């Protein structure tokens with residue numbers, strides 16, 4: 745079993761429903777994805793150090809993801825009663841974020857240059873210090889894949905992972921660059 749296979753197993757042991765190898769060469773940072781942040785449908789644009797523009801320019805993000813040779817994608821997939829089942833959606837997101845934080849702790853002990861990219865904005869503090877003061881926990885704050893301009897559907901497809909699991913399902917996807 746390769747080291748990467750072991751990390752994929754570790755991800756499943758930490759509660760993710762799916763995990764797969766991530767080829768860092770498939771990480772394409774797109775201005776179009778950042779433009780979606782600018783539309784501010786999530787309300788976090790210019791509100792949090794982990795989101796644009798606080799997380800850096802696309803070029804700065806590109807530099808941060810460069811030089812990695814391996815990674816893993818992790819996913820939490822769940823069934824919804826219907827498209828209005830917000831309770832399960834919130835539950836799944838919470839579960840995904842908790843598992844991601846726990847696995848981040850474990851992997852950061854194994855990979856000193858670990859770069860985790862999560863789902864959604866950083867919620868470590870009740871109120872983010874942005875933009876008045878520096879981030880309180882720069883070592884623990886995690887940006888989303890979208891904040892880095894990554895199109896989740898594309899990266900899943902290019903790494904053989906499904907993104908859509910059918911009607912009334914929801915999938916949260918995140919990744920780690922191992923280094």
Ligand code: SF4
Pocket residue numbers: 792793794866867868869870871872873874878879880881882884885886
């Ligand atoms: S750790 Fe706190 S201050 Fe830093 S990005 Fe997250 S919420 Fe903002």
